[in-house]
Amino acid sequence: MKLLEDRIHLEGRVLGNDILKVDRFLTHQIDYKLMKAIGKRFADVFADSGVTKVITIEASGIAPAIYAAEALDVPMVFAKKAKNITMNDELLTTEVYSFTKKMTSTVQISKKFIEENDKVLIIDDFLANGQAALGLIKLMEQANSEVVGLGMVIEKSFQDGRKQLLDKGLKLVSLARIEKFEKGEVVFAKADDS
Ligand code: G4P
Ligand code: NA
């Protein structure tokens, strides 16, 4: 998605060897116009997938996910990382290990929000090692719902996530694919939607 790649070139900052800071439009301050365009693009590429629900994980997945849900005209549900005091329903729950943060967290969704036979589109801001996405897939398996695809805003193609998800036979669409960082600049691979 050219609009997104241009924005990454303009406002993204490379930190160390493998982190891209995008807090000016995605992970802290949010550009709703860009998010809306991203949501629309996901809706277009998954238009024929029969999506009944969009799923993401808090916090930074929520913005692109809500606009994808709007464009597909379906509900959006986000997995929570900490157990809220009002979450006394039956839960779908799994552990997610983050290689970036070197810690494990529990993620959960109330059972009542995912129905058997739901066709789920998983959206997230970053695809790195794929652990968050694999965790969401496990939650959907617990609910006997079907994952019909994954939409990632930014994929770091030099990490393992893409392979993990394609190995499961899933349809993956990443709107910006980062092949590598070179002298502090982002080098893109061909995006899935281009
Ligand atoms: P994985 O799910 O693909 O295995 O990713 P990983 O554990 O490596 O990522 C952990 C967290 O770091 C995720 O956010 C993910 O979105 C974020 N992340 C990974 N790589 C980058 C990057 O290059 N830049 C930025 N800005 N973030 C990155 P989170 O902590 O789970 O959630 P959130 O509350 O920040 O959304
Ligand atoms: Na995220």
Ligand code: NA
């Ligand atoms: Na994040």
